[in-house]
Amino acid sequence: MAKVTLTVNGRRVSEDCDDRMLLVHFIRDKLGLTGTHVGCDTTQCGTCVVHMDGRSVKSCSVLAVQAAGSDVTTIEGLAAQGDLHPVQAAFKEHHGLQCGFCTPGMVMTAVDMIHRHGGQLDEATVRHELEGNICRCTGYHNIVKAVLAANADMQAGREAAE
Incomplete structure (x- = not known):
C-alpha cells in the first residue's frame, strides 16, 4: 500500500x-x-x-x-464557479456529443490542444490530434466544429485581454 x-x-x-x-x-x-x-x-x-x-x-x-x-x-x-469552460460550452452549442461517454476525454484533449497550439488550429490539426480519442456516435464532424469554435472564442478572449 x-x-x-x-x-x-x-x-x-x-x-x-x-x-x-x-x-x-x-x-x-x-x-x-x-x-x-x-x-x-x-x-x-x-x-x-x-x-x-x-x-x-x-x-x-x-x-x-x-x-x-x-x-x-x-x-x-474545468468549469469555473458554475460557468462552463469555453470548450464545454462549444461542445454543447455545436452538438459535439451524443451519448456523452467520450465527451470528458474529448474536452480535456481539446483544452490541451488549444493551449499547446496557442490558438492556431485548423481542421486538419484538430482531426489529427483527436486520433487518440474514439467516438462511436458523432462521426467527429461536430466535435471538430466545437473545438474550432472554442479555439476561436478563446483566442478572441486572449486578444481582448491584451
Missing part, C-alpha cells in the same frame, strides 16, 4: 492505494470523481484523459503513485 498525495482540481488529497492502482481508478474510486471515464484500459479510446501538471494524459496509463505530487485536473475541474 502506498499513500498518494496530489492536488486534484485545486484541492490537495491524500489516499492510501495499492501500488498498482491506475490513476483513473484512483480518481473515480478513491475520490468519487466519475466524470473521468474508463473505456478500454489500454490507452486506445481516450475517455480517461485528464491533465497532469498542465498536459493531457490518458489516466489509464499512469499509476496513481506516479502522479504523486502532481497537479491533476479532471473534467469536473
Whole structure:
C-alpha cells in the first residue's frame, strides 16, 4: 500500500492505494470523481484523459503513485464557479456529443490542444490530434466544429485581454 498525495482540481488529497492502482481508478474510486471515464484500459479510446501538471494524459496509463505530487485536473475541474469552460460550452452549442461517454476525454484533449497550439488550429490539426480519442456516435464532424469554435472564442478572449 502506498499513500498518494496530489492536488486534484485545486484541492490537495491524500489516499492510501495499492501500488498498482491506475490513476483513473484512483480518481473515480478513491475520490468519487466519475466524470473521468474508463473505456478500454489500454490507452486506445481516450475517455480517461485528464491533465497532469498542465498536459493531457490518458489516466489509464499512469499509476496513481506516479502522479504523486502532481497537479491533476479532471473534467469536473474545468468549469469555473458554475460557468462552463469555453470548450464545454462549444461542445454543447455545436452538438459535439451524443451519448456523452467520450465527451470528458474529448474536452480535456481539446483544452490541451488549444493551449499547446496557442490558438492556431485548423481542421486538419484538430482531426489529427483527436486520433487518440474514439467516438462511436458523432462521426467527429461536430466535435471538430466545437473545438474550432472554442479555439476561436478563446483566442478572441486572449486578444481582448491584451
